[in-house]
Amino acid sequence: MYRIGVIGGGAAGMMAAVTAAEHGAQVTILEHTDRLGRKILSTGNGKCNYTNLHISKDDYFGNHPSFVTDALSVFGPQDMISYFKDHGILTQEKRDGYCYPYAGQASTIRDFFIRRLEELSVAVLLQTKVNKIRVLPDGFALQTAEKEYFFDRLIIACGGKAAPVTGSDGSIFLLLKLLGIKLQKMYPTLAPLYVSDEECKLLAGVRANGSVTLKIDGEPLCQDEGEIQFNKETISGIPVFQLTHDAVAALDEEKKVTIWVDFLPKMEHDETKCYIEKQIEERTGISTGQLLAGMVHQKVTVAILHRLKLPGSGAAGTLSSKQIKKIVSLLHHFVFTVSRQPDFANAQATRGGVCVDQLDQNMMVKKIPGLYIAGEMMDVDGKCGGYNLQWAWTSGRIAGMCAAAGENNA
Ligand SMILES: Cc1cc2nc3c(=O)[nH]c(=O)nc-3n(C[C@H](O)[C@H](O)[C@H](O)COP(=O)(O)OP(=O)(O)OC[C@H]3O[C@@H](n4cnc5c(N)ncnc54)[C@H](O)[C@@H]3O)c2cc1C
Structure with missing residues (x-):
């Protein structure tokens, strides 16, 4: 059983953690704010437009459209709708394809993930900031103010720089640069x-x-x-x-x-x-x-x-x-x-971020086996209409699944 660390407890991080745990991994989330999934609560004007039935490569920007469409073919909108349905959440479709939880509350989605993490015994460390990431021959060491944590696999899902009040303050990008990960210049978008x-x-x-x-x-x-x-x-x-x-x-x-x-x-x-x-x-x-x-x-x-x-x-x-x-x-x-x-403060998403040509189809950084990236921190941004959350679910699901399976790892 792999020990998997997930840095960031937003949409992508929670999806990755739940998925990895469903696939038998021992998972820990390290989140630097005092709660999980804060941004989800403000999505879709508090109703959470969590996906869109009409989705294609034209709904996403970024330099590698096939990276996005390939991933969506592994876990797309219908998979997300079914996943929620299997776990007791019904969907309502509005405005030609925009999907929301039937209850009309974003908290339905956020609370579901928190409950699911508990069911799967995922350890959640709140107010835990990672100051240093060390790549070891057989895993990763994460230095926080209190102690150092060790994991076999690492998933980073810290969001971009949009709406920093929700926790996505961009602090992780400095650590990524130190790991030699290339970043595309970041701008606020959907603003x-x-x-x-x-x-x-x-x-x-x-x-x-x-x-x-x-x-x-x-x-x-x-x-x-x-x-x-x-x-x-x-x-x-x-x-x-x-x-x-x-x-x-x-x-x-x-x-x-x-x-x-x-x-x-x-x-x-x-x-x-x-x-x-x-x-x-x-x-x-x-x-x-x-x-x-x-x-x-x-x-x-x-x-x-x-x-x-x-x-x-x-x-x-x-x-x-x-x-x-x-x-x-x-x-x-x-x-x-x-x-x-x-301003990033008023933006809903981030243009730019981790260049996806450094990742394989499993969301793994090719030159650092065992390290996965998920969500908005990648150079993938969608239009308004549920596309950004779908990207968080898709990339989180794939990263969680592959990290737990150890696919493509050294
Ligand atoms: C007002 C608003 C409305 C939106 N509405 C919609 C919508 O209706 N539909 C849609 O599809 N998209 C919407 N979006 C966009 C969507 O919410 C995001 O694209 C999505 O939440 C990104 O998920 P994520 O997990 O990648 O990042 P985030 O949700 O930003 O989560 C990142 C998490 O990582 C944590 N973190 C950051 N840095 C660190 C660190 N160094 N150490 C530890 N933890 C860290 C953060 O605190 C946060 O919990 C909206 C965004 C906003 C701001």
């Missing part, structure tokens, strides 16, 4: 984007349905649609999150990054123009400020008029055709300039 435009302040608090297009140096790169949220300095919401992976790299290269918002994506420009002209014609006496009242949020009108330097109190009937054209243009193409990198 609100900072914009410099004054109109963002005017839009604060608005949740508007629309589409967003990311343009890099004026060239459209990617697009998404859904509920866009405005805060004083940021634009966020799922469609904006989906663009962050590409935005952060471009910002790093000092390229001009803009977000083009279409507040009326279901209408053609000409249709919008005709509709507005008809409104002006038929609703005699309405002001410019009232003109768009039934089409978009009042604050969107204010922002458009601000950008055009038009008073809202003026009669809409006095608008020139050029001004009407500009209003239509802003309804469909309101441009915001992204001013700086997002």
Whole structure:
């Protein structure tokens, strides 16, 4: 029976620990905070969007898409749904493939893992920080403030750098570098984007349905649609999150990054123009400020008029055709300039991390037999929609299974 150490007690670490124990290993989790699975509780707005039925390589970024798809074919969304079902957790599907625990509470998932760890007699060491990892001829020594622990196999699942308040503070990466493990530069992703435009302040608090297009140096790169949220300095919401992976790299290269918002994506420009002209014609006496009242949020009108330097109190009937054209243009193409990198503190995931070309299909570091990596700390990041947790389950499951079996180990 192998003694397996798992550093990090988040989604991937708990999955790896449970799996290794199910396969007969003697497992210990070393977690540096005072509790397990804290981040899981904040996922999916407290409901835990734990996987997605529609999953493909296009839902993940990173330099080696086949690494991800190969792993998902070993343990994918249906396997996770079945695993939970076998252990008493039913699933509800929402929004075309997004899966949540049927109870609607993220704590269902976190508590399940804690219970399962107990059932399998996994030792859990909380508030235990590993200061040094030594690779021995026949295993690993982990130095903590109190004592040194010895294991035959080691799984590291410490997350990336996103939401460090949940424990993933990036401290592990220093130890990985000392082991000679290559890291891809890390950026926050699935995060609100900072914009410099004054109109963002005017839009604060608005949740508007629309589409967003990311343009890099004026060239459209990617697009998404859904509920866009405005805060004083940021634009966020799922469609904006989906663009962050590409935005952060471009910002790093000092390229001009803009977000083009279409507040009326279901209408053609000409249709919008005709509709507005008809409104002006038929609703005699309405002001410019009232003109768009039934089409978009009042604050969107204010922002458009601000950008055009038009008073809202003026009669809409006095608008020139050029001004009407500009209003239509802003309804469909309101441009915001992204001013700086997002913060890890507000990000849901990390772009970059452990380069996966150093790992085999068992999640084992090729040059350090017996050492496995799992979860967000790898250079694999998914879109919003359950893909990141699925990666934690998939990589954790494979790492746990293979570490317990000793596959591919020296
Ligand atoms: C607000 C929010 C909402 C999200 N919603 C979703 C969602 O709905 N669906 C989805 O798929 N994904 C979601 N994600 C992303 C998803 O939660 C993560 O990708 C996933 O939890 C990563 O799992 P992990 O185990 O790799 O890392 P983590 O969950 O970050 O766990 C890492 C663990 O390692 C511990 N640790 C770190 N360093 C050390 C160290 N040096 N020593 C010991 N322990 C250490 C940490 O304390 C932590 O317990 C969300 C993220 C956030 C922040």
